[in-house]
Amino acid sequence: QVQLVESGGGLVKPGGSLRLSCAASGFTFSGYYMTWIRQAPGKGLEWVSFISSDGKTISYADSVKGRFSISRDNAKHSLYLQMNSLRAEDTAFYYCARVSRLVEDYWGQGTLVTVSS
């Protein structure tokens, strides 16, 4: 069955960096676009970034452009999100999700990123 497992979240000071990982299993990872979506505690869902199946097409939300970088390693069935220059407003649960037919059909359980001094 499809499984997505995020890791790498934690507490970081403003201006700091974190790298999130998402380990995929149960499907042909190299055949799917992947996205990162975040949710501030008690708030709604915000798309952060996507990457194409071959890693050549990438896009970011304006709120993270220039600070976050998405990548993938198809040989390792893994998705990554490098987050630099973190701000308090980046505090959120970060979910990785598989994209199929333009919708996020499977989601990981999320990893919490807290940006605070």
Place this chain on the structure above:
Amino acid sequence: EIVMTQSPATLSVSPGERATLSCRASQSVNNNLAWYQQKPGQAPRLLIYDTSTRATGIPARFSGSGSGTDFTLTISSLQSEDFAVYYCQQYNNWPGTFGQGTKLEIK
């Protein structure tokens, strides 16, 4: 950016009754509309895509309808496990944008 507006923010319904949730887009999204369910402490789960197609394993009591800018998620007979927050998402302009959610609570 297409703005998605859900109503009501909170809906109180008794178990066994019918629930109707609404979602409106700021411009036409054709039939490129999905619904997700999120329970406390869990990730969102895809319920419906392409306005009315149920995702794998979703019970038949969940149905979607609409077109253009106005969409509805109907839960025909509420079960205890259905009380959650529901989000709509348009993907006509991809990547998609989400509504702010409707909390379905027990009356």
